[in-house]
Amino acid sequence: MNDSSQGLAEAGGEGVEAALDKSPLYLRIRDVLADAISRGRLPKGALLLEGPVATLFASTRTPVRQALALLEEGGMVRRFDGRGFLVGQGRTGPKRVTLTADMLGLDEEAPALRKAPGWEAIYESLEREMVHLSVFGRYRINEVELARARGVGRQVARDALMRLEALGIVEKDERMRWTLVPLDEQRMRDLHAIRVALEPVALLQAAPFIPPADRKAMTERLEEALAVYPALSVEAMDDLETDLHITCLGYCPNRELLIALRRAHFMLNVSKHVIGVSHRMPEDEPFIAEHLAVFRALDVEDFARAAETLRHHIVVSLPKVIGRVAELRGVHRPDMPAYATPVARAGEPA
Template sequence: MDGTRQAMAATGGEAAADSGPLYLRIRDALAGAIAAGRLPKGALLLEGPVATVFSSTRTPVRQAFALLEAAGAIRRFEGRGFLVGQGRGGPRRVALTPDMLGLGEEAQGLRKAPAWEAIYEALEREMVHLSVFGRHRINEVELARARGVGRQVARDALTRLEALGIVEKDERMRWTLVPLDETRMRDLHDIRLALEPLALAQAAPRIPADVLEETIRRHEAALAGYPDLSVEAMDGLETDLHIVLPGYGPNRELSIALRRARFMLNVSKHVIGVSHRMPAREPFIAEHLTVLRALAAGDVADAAEALREHIAVSLSKVIRRVGELRESHRPETPAYASPAGRGGA
């Protein structure tokens, strides 16, 4: 999952809409079309055309495909994309339409992507890089002008950043970028170390077996393919273990308490492969698999302890990467930001 996906997750479910995560709504629409026969057996499904129908990015479509594949509703084949159903038939090229997927006028909210998504990922990266160099004030009007969007779109994007603890409002209700210094990194790390293993242990009985199996499969494929992985793929693996699986837990207050601490996940994403090269040795996939395999074996206590150990060793890596970023990658201050002069790194 990309930064947009994390922002959605941080605002209480992975999408802001009350009807649930977008990838689950896409999955349900596709599953319903398959069950009703509107999508025939052997029909070819590609990320791009499906994303176009839903006016979404490809990330939630990719997640929906993974769940449908795990459920046996679609399958891989030698070509690109997925085929509906099992067996040897296909591919059948079918022109997707909203009506085919059961998306009438009443479902416009499902297909319409929030406008802030278009600017969010690049903005998050810019903010994370800038936060290394201290507290800054963020001018909402200038941000909207710089991104060529309306003020409400800029405000919505900042609200998502606020949910992750990247920005906050000061005593005069002005947007400020929170500095990323070592003290803050250690404080956030302590919260994750204490609460995230507990969240995973509570979630473990509720995690669907097919979801866990698909998560393990993705990690195994990533481990075999490393380092030939995109930053987005690496971020998706982090989101799988640290956000999606604990999110099955019953304790909503625990999830809320973890939101800001999970900002630490965004730091490495915006450094590795962007400001710094991908590490020669994979940084975390094998550790994730230890946790996932313990969950699959029903060893919840072992899974929670393995997660705690994984989080414990991650702090020094992040501190080192941020230090290297501060020394080698001073970004140009954007027109919408200005040093605030207090609480700097």
């Protein structure tokens, strides 16, 4: 058990609740699971699968995957010859128990995720709304009106906007006013050019450090998704994108390279909010087979081929994204939120 998990295990309810107050989602999930394990609510050998855990926390699988990896590092769960993780150490076989909110202490009396930062409650829908709106031009965003529209305090609205700013979805103008950055074709090409140049380099450096078991699990998810497409949720598609472009690349030891890629990965959010939400699922799956080709090369440790396959995947994805955004622009007219005001083009009256 690592220091943070040990601290939670020994803390009372107030200690856990305080620790959960401001930490990232994957850390809060880890801490709730660690507390449940230490208190015996999750028995030794209990099987933990990403999907059921994510359902209980009303999250995607990505933060659950990160939480389970941290618990494995701390010795609280272990892998076995099967999918998922088992609680505790030793040779105990899997116990297929039905996870419940009570087992994880997620009832009203127990410390759970209710202390999540306020911006998380509005962020996902706000990001989608902003991405859709950005397709139609540049808009000024009124922080006060945004807070009023979402029924939150101004600080919560500001926190959400700051996260959008980190992705390059919004920015501040010369008068420090929030502005929605337009998503035009040139911007998409510029962002893709960064990804084409940097992602293969990041993968080449990351490849030796990706745990084989994690790589195998990602490959299995792709194979399962390919078999059932298009019967996939938007969340499942986003998880598959995250596996390759975020999780795998995250093992790159060059942190400055990953920071340089952060804004360019905004394009992943564009696809997430267009495919299956405001745009029909493509008849042909958009990227699963291409991702599988990258993982096949990683499996045989042909890292150069994996990097080149990734580069090709990014190159061929650009026309698809441009086409989807163009179609969205042609057939969709979003409701104009009260907090957004169009910004006139150069030469037009403000």
